[in-house]
Amino acid sequence: MIATDFDYYRPNTIKEALGLFHTLSENKKSPLYFNGGTEFITFRRIETLYTEVKAVIDIKNINMCHEIKEENDTFIIGASIPLATIETIPHFPLLSKVCNRIADHTSREKITLGGNICSNLKYKEAILPLLLTNCDVVIASPTGLHTVPIQQIYNIQTGKIMLEHGAFIVQFKIDKVFLNMPFTSKKVTANGRIGYPLVTISAIHMPHIVRFAFSGLCHAPFQLDMIDTTLNERNEPLKNRIQKTLEQLPSPILDDMNGSSEFRTFIFHGLVKEIISEFGKE
Structure with missing residues (x-):
């Protein structure tokens, strides 16, 4: 049980999500983007993290966040894909294997790729295949959609993904040359x-x-x-x-x-x- 209330929003587009974040920030709601939600719910229950958050923006309805596709020489996977789904897809065997060992199956049905990587946990093992393949990250921010190398936004000292205020991860892009390497x-x-x-x-x-x-x-x-x-x-x-x-x-x-x-x-x-x-x- 979570003892304190918070507002919940589920936008259908990136533009709507960014707009909500701006408006909620202006209204002192300290909004948080919400994907799988396992970390937020767990820590909010025990009141150790996210106690200042008065609104969450669930990005799971945004189409780009759910894409799994190959495009030219690139494999694209959305940030809202659950780890349990990644286990079953054939495109990136290393990522599937790593995700299979994170938490239990019930939890993996909720934990998303983007959620694991952006979590406060110090392990976030799903990032390992992405670091190995020098993947690009598609980020939605107040200034538009940007694609940047993961090494550019990941701090190996703190384990934090460094995003502009109000930004969130939409997709990951991996060069297909890596997918079937031993x-x-x-x-x-x-x-x-x-x-x-x-x-x-x-x-x-x-x-x-x-x-x-x-x-x-x-x-x-x-x-x-x-x-x-x-x-x-x-x-x-x-x-x-x-x-x-x-x-x-x-x-x-x-x-x-x-x-x-x-x-x-x-x-x-x-x-x-x-x-x-x-x-x-x-």
Whole structure:
């Protein structure tokens, strides 16, 4: 049960959503764009986040947010697509596999791709395939529709998607060249198949290099070219490559109730070795 009231709006167009956000902001309603809604409802119930929000704008009725299509050399997927749906589509197997390990099936029917990526949780594993493929993000803002690389708006230190006030994510665009490259994704949790990751590593084998993206290891998910370079340096013993990688992390290794930094480091070593061996990059 949510103890305090808030206004709920469900616009049908991007223009209507942006207009609502502007009007509600002018009226001191502190509006929030609402997609799957699982995070908002959970934290609002326990009054730890979003307590200032007096209005939500549900963007799930906007057609562009629901598109799944191929257009020339690009695969396009809307921000409002539930993770459970992504599991079932054949277009982007790596994204489907990663989404399959996020939360339980009932939750995945509500959690959306855009919602997971814009959440306050420090894991947001659905972003890993998007970082690996250098996807473009279509953003609706008060100044129009804009397409920007995900690395331009994602802060690997904070894990935040940096959007203009009043803006929201509409779609993700992935170059089709990435979709059928060899890939793997490995996740270790504290208990069972479902749960927050101690470490998740997703990787794709490009023609000349294996790219890696990580969640659970540090404060936020990340992909770094210098780590890819280090792990692919076959003239260096693998043990040394992994140790160098630990020195290149964007922030300290997590140490929390789910697992110590030492345990996460141990898991990281094992998963990297598995992936390197799987791709023949020892």
